Amino acid sequence: MNLEELRQQYHPDPIRVLFVGESRPAGGTFFYKGDSGLARYTKQAFQHAYDLPELAMADYLSGFKAAGCYLDDLCLEPVNRMSASGRRAAWKRAVEPMANRLREYSPGLIVPMLRSIESRVRQAAEKAGLLDRMRPALPYPGMGFHSRYITQLSRLLVELREASILPLYFL
DSSP states (O other): OHHHHHHHHHHHSSSSSEEEEOOOOOSSSGGGGGGGGHHHHHHHHHHTTTTOOOHHHHHHHHHEEEEEEEESSSSOOTTSSSSSSHHHHHHHHHHHHHHHHHHOOOOOOESSGGGHOOOOOOOHHHTTTTTBOOOOOOOOTTTTTTTHHHHHHHHHHHHHHHSSSOSSSSO
């Protein structure tokens, strides 16, 4: 099974919160395989926000889907090993395809998972007529920012639970 087929297995209907990453890593790790830093730190934020004990990654990923959460990427091919200019060009090319997916998904909220892609995700949301569903980007948990990421995502999850956008209970 390829990685996009794996991602589709976790597609909830409806999507309450769409998290948008930059791309899957070139090294072969993947959020939905549960072997990436993004998966680990996102799981920690959910455990904190929902006051949960340590979860097995498979249980967390099932709960993520059941809660109506989904992670898609701006770019469907890895860009993390590209030059800065190549990356920016890939982001620009990805706006229209992302807008098309946003129209299809019609998520309740859109949350970029990396500040550097926020403007491109915003452009896609605007093209899709969903700009009012955008939330500010989270700091990506790499480069030592994982504590900040977990704290900010946990706060957002609590806020979304209190607003009845996310379920009160996870799993």
